[in-house]
Amino acid sequence: MSYQAPLNDLRFALHTHAKIAEILTLPVGLGLDDETIDAILEEAGKFSEQELAPTNRLGDVHGAKIVEGKVVSHESIKAAFEAYRAAGWSGLRAPTDYGGQGLPSVVSTACEELFTAANLAFSLMPMLTMGAAEALLNHGSDEIKQTYLPKMSEGLWSGTMNLTEPQAGSDLAQVATKAEPNDDGSYAISGQKIFITWGEHELTENIIHLVLARLPDAPAGVKGISLFVVPKFLVTDSGEVGERNTLEVVSLEHKMGIHASPTCVMQFDGAKGYLVGTANRGLNHMFTMMNHARLGVGVEGHAIADRAYQMAVAYAKERVQSRAIDGDSHDAVAIIQHPDVRRLLLTQKATIEAQRALIFVAANLLDKATDHPVASEKEQSLQTLSFLIPIIKAWCTENANVLTNQALQVFGGMGYIEETGIAQLVRDARITAIYEGTTGIQALDLVGRKTAMDQGAAAKVCLAEGVRIAEGLAKAGATDLAQALSHALNLAKESATYVVMSFAQGQSAAAAAGSVPFLMQMGVTLGAIEMGRAYLASSEALKDPVAAMLPESFYEEKQQTVAVYFDHILVQIETYSRQLLNGSDSILKYNLDSF
Numbered sequence: 001m002s003y004q005a006p007l008n009d010l011r012f013a014l015h016t017h018a019k020i021a022e023i024l025t026l027p028v029g030l031g032l033d034d035e036t037i038d039a040i041l042e043e044a045g046k047f048s049e050q051e052l053a054p055t056n057r058l059g060d061v062h063g064a065k066i067v068e069g070k071v072v073s074h075e076s077i078k079a080a081f082e083a084y085r086a087a088g089w090s091g092l093r094a095p096t097d098y099g100g101q102g103l104p105s106v107v108s109t110a111c112e113e114l115f116t117a118a119n120l121a122f123s124l125m126p127m128l129t130m131g132a133a134e135a136l137l138n139h140g141s142d143e144i145k146q147t148y149l150p151k152m153s154e155g156l157w158s159g160t161m162n163l164t165e166p167q168a169g170s171d172l173a174q175v176a177t178k179a180e181p182n183d184d185g186s187y188a189i190s191g192q193k194i195f196i197t198w199g200e201h202e203l204t205e206n207i208i209h210l211v212l213a214r215l216p217d218a219p220a221g222v223k224g225i226s227l228f229v230v231p232k233f234l235v236t237d238s239g240e241v242g243e244r245n246t247l248e249v250v251s252l253e254h255k256m257g258i259h260a261s262p263t264c265v266m267q268f269d270g271a272k273g274y275l276v277g278t279a280n281r282g283l284n285h286m287f288t289m290m291n292h293a294r295l296g297v298g299v300e301g302h303a304i305a306d307r308a309y310q311m312a313v314a315y316a317k318e319r320v321q322s323r324a325i326d327g328d329s330h331d332a333v334a335i336i337q338h339p340d341v342r343r344l345l346l347t348q349k350a351t352i353e354a355q356r357a358l359i360f361v362a363a364n365l366l367d368k369a370t371d372h373p374v375a376s377e378k379e380q381s382l383q384t385l386s387f388l389i390p391i392i393k394a395w396c397t398e399n400a401n402v403l404t405n406q407a408l409q410v411f412g413g414m415g416y417i418e419e420t421g422i423a424q425l426v427r428d429a430r431i432t433a434i435y436e437g438t439t440g441i442q443a444l445d446l447v448g449r450k451t452a453m454d455q456g457a458a459a460k461v462c463l464a465e466g467v468r469i470a471e472g473l474a475k476a477g478a479t480d481l482a483q484a485l486s487h488a489l490n491l492a493k494e495s496a497t498y499v500v501m502s503f504a505q506g507q508s509a510a511a512a513a514g515s516v517p518f519l520m521q522m523g524v525t526l527g528a529i530e531m532g533r534a535y536l537a538s539s540e541a542l543k544d545p546v547a548a549m550l551p552e553s554f555y556e557e558k559q560q561t562v563a564v565y566f567d568h569i570l571v572q573i574e575t576y577s578r579q580l581l582n583g584s585d586s587i588l589k590y591n592l593d594s595f
Contacts (some may be wrong), residue, residue, distance in 0.1 A: 003053040003307055005045030008550050010110045011038070012558070014538045015529055015549065018106040018360035028104045028371040036094040037107055044111040047087060052118035055080045059121055059126050059260025060424045063200070066252055070226075070260045071200040077122060081155075089115070090126060092126035098149035104371075109299065109363040113356070117303035120428050121260035125158050125198040127300075131420060132159025132210050136229065139285040140275035147235055148208050156246060158204040160287055162193040162211040162230075170441050172212065172283060173221040178271065179228055180211040187229050188270040189213050191539035192250070195435070199264030200249035207232040209266070211392060212282050219280065220413040227282030228273035247271040252330065257427030267472065278357060286327045291389055293436045295362060298392035301400035301432040308407035308425045315420075315573075316341055316410050335410070343568070344410050347391055348403045354527030354559075355396045362388045378462070387450045387458035388526075390442035394516075395523025397432035399441055404429045408538055423480065435516040443515035446522070452503035452511070459496040459522070463489050472536050483589030484566050485532050491577045492525045513587040516581030521576035528570045535562040 014020045020037065023029045049189040055076040062074040084090065092108040094100020116123040133152045136144055168174035177191025189211055193199075200207065209230040218224030236242040250265040277285040287515035316336035324333045335341045365388070368381035404426045408415035415422045433439050451459055466489045495518055502511035511518075538555035541548040548555065 001495050002173075002490055003049055004224045004310060005041075005048050005114050006306065007041055007045050008554055009353070010041055010113070012537075012550060013356050013360045014106060014110060016534060017357040020106055021174070023104050023367050024107050025362060026104070026367060027373070028102065028367055032104070032107075035425075040103075040502045041110055041114075043087075044089070044114045045430075047084070047089065048114040048118035051083050052115060052122060054124065055260075056119040057421055057424065059119065060257075060261075060428075063259030064252060064262035066249065070202060071249060071252065071264070073201060073203060073260065073262070077260050078117070078203060080122060081125075084115075084126070085155035090129070091153035092128060094149070095137065096134075098137070098145065098153050099151075100153040104363075105366040106360060106363040110361065112296065113303045113306075113359075113587065116300050117307040119260070120300055120304050122257040123300070124258070124261050125201075125203070126155070128161055128197060128289075128293065129159040129208075129291040129294040131296065132161065132208060134292050135210060135227070135285060135289040136276065138231070138288045139227070144229060144274060144276065147239065148229065148231075151206070151239075152208060156204060156302045157206040158198060158201075159209055159342075160196055160199050160201075160210065161207050161286070161293065162196055163196045163286065164192055167194060170438065172225065172466075173355070175212050175214065177211065177268065179215050179226060179275075179440070180270075181215075182272070182336040185274075187215075187275060189228055189229060189268045189273040190270050191268055191269070193266045195253065196264045196266050197261055197435075199266045199310055201262055203523070205233075209247070209285065211268065212286060213273075215279055219317050223285050225277050225282040226468075227276040227285045229276050230268065230271050230273035231511055235271060240392075245271045252509060256430055257424065258431060262331065268479055290436065291386075292492060293369040294389050294442075295359075295366070296364075296427070297432050297436045298355075298389075298396040299359055301397035301429065301575075302352065302359060304425055304429045304432070305348065305355070305400045305407075306352050307404040308404040308422060308429075309352055309419075310347070311422050312348065312407035312410040312427070313345060314415075315422075316345060319412075341410055344406045346561070346564045347512045348406055350531075350569055351399055351403060352526075352563050353534070353561055354531050354535045354565055354569070355392075355399060357530035358388070358523075358526055359392060361530060362392055375553065382463055383454070383458050387446075389435075390446040391451060391519055391523050391526065391538035394433065394435065394442035394519050395527075396441040397429075398520065399523075400429040401426075402430050439516055439519070443519040443562075444512060446519050447511045447515045448503070448508070451499045451518075452508075456496045456500045462522075462526060462529075463492055463496075466492075466525070466532075467534040469536070473532050476536060476539050478535060481535060481562070481566055484570055485528055487568055488525045488528055488573050491573055492522060495521055495577055495580050509588055510584040513584040517576040517579035517583070521573050522570050524569060524576070528565065531562045531565045535559055538562075 058076045066072050072181045091100030092103045094361045096102040179187040179189050211228045212225050234242040246500045247268045250267050253263040319335045321335050323330050324337050365381045365385040369385055372378045408422045408426050411422050414420050470482045470485040538558045541555045545552040
C-alpha cells in the first residue's frame with residue numbers, strides 16, 4: 001500500500017483549475033514551460049514516493065522525544081530532511097533574490113501536496129518555515145531579510161510561529177509575553193508559548209522563531225501585540241550561527257497524532273529578539289504567515305485524505321470477502337465489487353478531486369495577487385483569495401476527518417489495527433481541523449470579515465463564475481448537471497444574503513450559529529463549480545483524444561467522478577442551507593442551565 005504520486009491528477013488540475021498558461025505570462029512564470037513544470041512534478045513525485053513515504057510509519061512509531069534536554073527525531077526523519085534540503089525542495093516559492101527558486105504558487109502547491117501526503121508530520125516544518133519567511137519578506141527590515149531569508153530558503157534554518165499561550169488560545173487578546181527594549185535596539189522577550197510545531201529540533205543549524213509579544217506601553221488587547229524575530233542561536237555579523245539565545249524547550253506534548261513533529265512548550269527568558277514591522281501591528285503582520293499556514297493546512301487535509309483513499313482502494317482490490325450480491329457465482333469476490341464499498345471509495349475520490357481543484361484555484365489567485373502587473377487584477381485576486389482561505393482551510397480539513405474514517409471503514413476490523421497504517425492517517429488528520437484556527441474560527445471569519453464586511457462582494461464573484469459554468473454545462477448537453485449547479489448557486493446566494501442581512505440588522509449571533517453550515521455549503525458549492533469545469537474540460541479533450549494531454553480513459557473517469565460528486569456530495573447543500581436559514585433559534589434560545 002505504498003504511496004503513488006497522483007501526477008496525472010495534478011497535471012489536469014494545473015491546466016484546468018490553476019490555469020497554468022495564465023500564470024506563465026506573469027513575471028513569476030517567465031522562463032518556465034510545461035516541460036519544466038512536468039519535470040519538477042516527476043521529481044517531486046519520486047522524492048515523495050521513495051524518500052518521504054517510507055518514513056511516515058517510522059516517525060509515527062518512533063516519535064520526537066527529549067533526550068538530555070534536546071529534541072531528537074528518528075534517524076529516518078533526519079535523513080529524509082537532509083535529502084529534501086540537498087535536493088533543493090526547501091525554497092521552491094522563495095524569491096531568487098534570497099536564494100530561493102522563485103517558482104509560482106501553482107507549482108509549489110502541487111509539490112506540497114505530494115510531500116504532505118507522503119508524510120504530514122515532516123511537511124509541517126518546511127511549510128511553517130516558508131510561512132515565516134513570507135512574513136519576514138513582507139514586513140521585515142532589509143537587515144532582517146538579509147540576515148535570515150537566504151538560509152531559510154536553503155533549508156539550513158527553519159522557522160516557527162509562536163502565538164499560543166496557556167491563557168491565550170484562539171483569543172490572542174490575552175497574549176502576555178513581554179518584550180522589554182534593550183540598549184542596542186533589540187528586545188528582551190520573556191514568556192511561555194505552547195503548541196509550537198517543530199519549536200525545537202536538531203534537523204537545522206538554527207531555528208527562527210516569530211513571536212507575538214507586548215511592549216511595556218502597549219495598548220490592551222490585539223491592538224497592543226507586536227511581532228519579533230527570535231533566533232535559537234544569535235547570528236554573528238558575518239551571518240553565521242553564534243551563541244545560544246536564552247530560550248529553551250520545556251516539554252513536548254504527548255499527542256494523538258503527527259508524532260514525528262515535535263509540539264513544544266517554549267520558554268523565553270529575556271531572549272534577544274528584533275522587532276518585525278511596526279510596533280503594535282504584530283497580529284496584522286503575523287496574518288501573512290497565518291494565511292500561508294491556513295492554505296497549507298487545507299492542503300494537508302486534502303493530501304492526507306488522498307493518501308488514505310489510495311490505501312483503501314488497494315485494500316479493497318485485494319481483500320476477498322463474500323459473493324457479489326447480483327452475481328450467480330457463490331465464490332467470494334474482492335470487496336471493491338460490493339456496492340457500499342464502492343460508494344465509500346467514490347465519495348472519497350469525488351470529494352478529493354473537488355478539493356484539489358479549489359486549492360489550485362486559490363494558488364492561481366495567490367500568484368495573481370502577488371505578481372499581476374495590473375493593480376485592479378491584484379486587488380480582485382486578493383479579495384477573492386481572502387474569501388477562499390477560510391473555506392479551503394476548514395472544508396478540506398473537516399472533509400479529511402470524514403474521508404480518512406471512510407477509508408478506515410473500507411478496511412473493516414483490520415483498519416482498527418495500527419499495523420495496517422490507516423489508523424495513523426485518521427489520527428494525524430484530526431489536528432488539521434483544529435490548529436491554525438479551528439473550523440469555528442474560520443467560519444466566523446468567513447461570515448464576518450469575508451462576507452458581511454464586503455456586502456457579499458467576494459461571494460458574488462465566485463458564484464458568478466458558477467453561473468458561467470452552469471451555462472457551459474447546459475450547452476454541452478449535461479442538463480442534469482447544469483440544473484443541479486444552478487440550484488446550488490441559488491441556495492448559496494440566498495445564504496450569503498442572509499449572512500449580510502443578519503449582520504446589518506444586528507443579528508450577528510444568528511449568522512454565527514449557522515456559520516459552519518454556511519462555510520460547508522460554500523465549500524461544497526464551489527467544489528461543484530470546479531467539478532463542472534472539469535467536466536467541460538474533459539468533454540473538450542474527448543473531442544480530440546489524440547491531441548489531449550492525458551489518456552482518453554482519464555477524461556472518461558473524470559466525467560464519471562463529476563456525476564458522483566453531483567449525486568452524493570452536492571446534495572449536502574440542502575441540509576447546510578436549512579441549518580443556516582432556519583436553525584439559529586433552536587441553538588440560541590436553548591437554556592444554558594440545561595447543559
